[in-house]
Amino acid sequence: MDDGISKRKEQRIEKKITQLKENQESAAIQEIIEFDKTPADLKADMDRFVIGQEQGKKIMCTAIAFHYRRLGQALKKGMAASSGDIDIALRNTITPKANIMIIGPTGCGKTFTGETASNLVGVSFVHEDMTKFSEVGYVGQNATDILVDLLLSAGGNPNVAQMGIVYFDEIDKIATETIAYKDVSGRGVQKGLLHMVDGSENTLHIGKERISLSTKHVLFIAGGAFENLDSIVKQRMVRQGLKGNWRHFLMADDLVSFGMERQLVGRFPVRVVYDQLTTQDLKNIMINSQGSALLAYRNDLLAWGIDLEFTDDALTEVARRAEQEGTGARGLISIIHRVLLEDMYRLPGNFTGEFVVDHNYVKERLG
Ligand SMILES: Nc1ncnc2c1ncn2[C@@H]1O[C@H](COP(=O)(O)OP(=O)(O)OP(=O)(O)O)[C@@H](O)[C@H]1O
Numbered sequence: 601m602d603d604g605i606s607k608r609k610e611q612r613i614e615k616k617i618t619q620l621k622e623n624q625e626s627a628a629i630q631e632i633i634e635f636d637k638t639p640a641d642l643k644a645d646m647d648r649f650v651i652g653q654e655q656g657k658k659i660m661c662t663a664i665a666f667h668y669r670r671l672g673q674a675l676k677k678g679m680a681a682s683s684g685d686i687d688i689a690l691r692n693t694i695t696p697k698a699n700i701m702i703i704g705p706t707g708c709g710k711t712f713t714g715e716t717a718s719n720l721v722g723v724s725f726v727h728e729d730m731t732k733f734s735e736v737g738y739v740g741q742n743a744t745d746i747l748v749d750l751l752l753s754a755g756g757n758p759n760v761a762q763m764g765i766v767y768f769d770e771i772d773k774i775a776t777e778t779i780a781y782k783d784v785s786g787r788g789v790q791k792g793l794l795h796m797v798d799g800s801e802n803t804l805h806i807g808k809e810r811i812s813l814s815t816k817h818v819l820f821i822a823g824g825a826f827e828n829l830d831s832i833v834k835q836r837m838v839r840q841g842l843k844g845n846w847r848h849f850l851m852a853d854d855l856v857s858f859g860m861e862r863q864l865v866g867r868f869p870v871r872v873v874y875d876q877l878t879t880q881d882l883k884n885i886m887i888n889s890q891g892s893a894l895l896a897y898r899n900d901l902l903a904w905g906i907d908l909e910f911t912d913d914a915l916t917e918v919a920r921r922a923e924q925e926g927t928g929a930r931g932l933i934s935i936i937h938r939v940l941l942e943d944m945y946r947l948p949g950n951f952t953g954e955f956v957v958d959h960n961y962v963k964e965r966l967g
């Protein structure tokens with residue numbers, strides 16, 4: 601008896617996997633070719649998830665809708681010219697890229713916007729924390745990791761991966777000044793990213809396989825808190841006699857003063873500034889966002905036959921407490937969790953029906 605997988609079974613599995621990848625590939629390509637959401641359509645969809653940040657969402661949705669429309673149209677032509685060969689079409693397609701930089705305080709929806717956009721467009725998404733670069737001070741292995749993550753998020757299909765979104769979180773942590781004291785070069789890290797962000801041809805060696813993966817169509821979004829960037833802009837505005845909201849005056853120079861390399865900044869030409877969420881925004885998130893923590897808890901409890909309701913003044917109280925935590929919408933999760941912890945333990949199996957949380961109840965639970 602053979603204790604491994606028989607040769608025939610192995611071949612069948614391999615064939616199935618190849619088929620799956622091909623199906624997934626044609627579905628993904630088709631989706632991009634047919635992409636016809638206008639920026640306003642995309643924003644209307646986004647509004648169901650991301651609350652507030654009106655101006656920022658407009659800029660984001662415009663950039664993303666244009667990117668995928670442009671790529672879709674170019675691919676369509678490329679496919680026609682290459683009799684439907686995706687590899688050749690992707691290779692021959694040239695599209696100017698406008699990567700996006702989002703600046704804003706913690707928990708205000710930067711990553712969430714990127715993730716939601718990828719879901720709405722139907723492309724893969726990877727989230728990379730840039731602090732890992734600031735720790736080692738060079739790009740090398742981490743760059744390969746990013747490409748592998750991208751490939752994984754695309755179910756192992758390199759063509760699907762090539763059309764995805766890569767989100768660089770905490771990009772401000774690789775600013776030269778931030779990591780200078782660590783005796784590693786922020787400049788080196790930033791320079792190391794230039795090729796990838798621009799669009800590079802890469803070969804990944806995975807097991808016996810060599811996989812080509814280009815980043816020329818990948819949309820890069822970089823997000824960071826950039827603490828005190830506002831004062832850099834405001835000081836410059838004073839020097840130049842400019843008046844108004846600093847967000848409207850943000851320039852590449854200001855990001856360079858912060859410690860970003862000019863070449864890297866130049867590769868993120870679309871710049872978006874997100875605001876700190878207000879108490880009202882936080883409340884709206886609980887009421888309206890399809891991605892809200894409260895909705896998740898409500899669904900969880902519904903699975904036990906418990907119909908959770910928060911009164912309006914209870915929501916205001918939760919929003920107020922969350923704002924005090926200073927972690928943006930993340931604060932909502934921790935506050936709601938603290939309010940419900942006891943009930944989540946006690947109620948399932950003992951209670952069904954409507955369970956109302958009011959203002960007093962919240963105060964009682966939170967002290
Ligand atoms: N504007 C918003 N509308 C709806 N939900 C939001 C919003 N902002 C944040 N959230 C919720 O909070 C969570 C955390 O937000 P997100 O990951 O986008 O923070 P961030 O801005 O990237 O912060 P950080 O700088 O810490 O990475 C999201 O997963 C989402 O559930």
Ligand SMILES: [Mg+2]
Pocket residue numbers: 710711712769770823
């Ligand atoms: Mg984030």
